[in-house]
Amino acid sequence: MQRLQAFKYELMPTGEQQRQMRRFAGACRFVFNRALALQQTHREAGGKYIGYVAMAKxxxxxxxxxxxAWLKNAPVHPLQHSLKDLEKAYKNFFEQRADFPRFKRKGQSDSFRYPDPKQIKFDQANGRIFLPKLGWLRYRNSREALGELRNVTVSLSGGRWFVSIQTRREVEVPVPQGGAVGIDMGIVRFATLSDGTVYAPINSFKRHEAALRKAQQAMSRKQRYSSNWKQAKARVQRLHTRIGNARRDYLHKTSTAISQNHVLVFVEDLQVRNMSKSAAGTTEAPGKQVRAKSGLNRAILDQGWFEFRRQLDYKLAWNGGHLVAVPPRNTSRTCPCCGHVSAESRRTQERFACVECGFEENADVVGAINVLRAGHARLACEVSGAVRPPAAGTHRGESALAG
Incomplete structure (x- = not known):
């Protein structure tokens, strides 16, 4: 079977190469924004969506x-790929997978991609890579890139430049190992498995929150765009980079451990965007407990649940396993012993005590067990061709409240 995999390295460019990369990223951003503005103007005039071929002209x-004319100084293939990115953004919007495309801002996700591998020379032995109109660039050769080179993406993050090399290679069909497990996601416990395994949260943002607040306050006191302000902004960016790196490292280690030891993993189909919505409300109808809800939103977003699920998905596929998402309704209110559903059984955030049969267990473990059972029931119905079953402990017409 074929495997697509990306290998990311930190670049060590010269001063002139850094300036060139900033220009190339700016040119790609300009093309994306101008094409988006043209699409909007065309739509307001009653026209249809402009396809990639017409936009390339x-x-x-x-x-x-x-x-x-300064666009000629940038390589043409990354500029064309910016139009491809816009086309993909529109496609995701039309298929209701994402919001309407938005204009890109300078300093946010500055990057550009070389899609043609024939224009790229990759010299791993000497730790360097050749890119059109940039020449040879040194990079930190932290690991070996396996497979045939497909494309290269150059990006700026935290004031440092990185190169992501996507490769394709043939691998043996993996033999799955382990059994099935259900996972209950939370804040006090990042992930609780149905077999009782618990992964504590890293809370990367919370650990650096005080330092980040202090750095942001210092930046706000500086004259905007002055040298001191740029230094303070760079300090804030470094903190954000450290927070993100720590979170991704933890998610990778956790998802790798789970994917290597289980062939079937059932997770809750959590709608993180809805769960982390602001409770501020409007001027006419102000929200309640806004401060508490904002703290809860920060804690939810600090966990990285969606990224964890994304990593589990492709890592399980690499190891021959499967990831199945099940509705989270009443997973922590259903007794795994007698099947009784009651909110009163969840007397505290941590403890579950069934009001019907008296069964007691940690609430997160109960949720993971119910996720596992709901996942098995869903697979059984899909194999038999029946209608997809409801979540654990729910019936037709019941309220779809989260567990």
């Missing part, structure tokens, strides 16, 4: 125009 006109 517009790019040629922009490169030949006297006003935007």
């Amino acid at each position: 517009q790019l040629t006109a922009w490169r030949n125009s006297a006003e935007t």
Whole structure:
């Protein structure tokens, strides 16, 4: 079977190469924003969506125009790929997978991609890579990139440049190991498995919150765009980078351990965006307990539940396993012993005590067991061709409240 995998390295560019990369990222951002503005103007005039081929002709006109002749200084393939990114954003919007495309801002996700592997030379033995109009760049060769090179993405993060090399290679069909397990996600406990295994949260943002607040306050006191302000902004960016790196490292280690020891993993289909919505309300109808809800939102977003699920999905596929998402309704209110559903059984955040049969257990473990059972029931119905079953302990017409 074929495996697509990306290997990310930190670049060590010269001063001139850094300036060139900033120009290339700015040119790609300009093309994306101008194409998006053209699409919106065309739509407001009653026209239809402009396809990639027609938009690529517009790019040629922009490169030949006297006003935007500077676009010729950037490699053409990354500019064309910016139009591909816009086309993908529109496709996700039309298929209701994402919001309407938004304009890109300078300093946010600055990157550009070389999609043609024929233009790239990768010299792993000497720790360098050749990119069009940039020449040879040194990089920190932290690990070996396996497989045939497909494309290269250059990105700026925390004031440092990185190169992500996507490869394709043939691997043996993996033999899955382990059994099935259900996972209950939480804040006090990051992940609780149905077999009783508990993964404590790292709370990366919370650990650095005081330092980040202090750095942001210092930046707010500086004259905007002054040298001191840029230094203070760089300090804030470094803290955000440290927070993100610590979170991703923990999620990778946890998802790798679970995917290597289980063939079937059932998780709650949590809608993180809805769970972390602000409770501020409007001027006419102000919200209640806004401060407490904002703290809960920060704690939810600090866990990285969606990224954890994304990593589990592809890592299980690499190891021959499968990830199945089940509705989270009443998973922590259903007794795994007698099946009775009651909110009163969840007397505290930590403890579950069934009001019907007296069964007691940790609430997170109960939730993980119910996730496992709901997952098995769903798979059984899908194999038999029946209608997808409801969540654990729910019936038709019951309220769809989260467990």
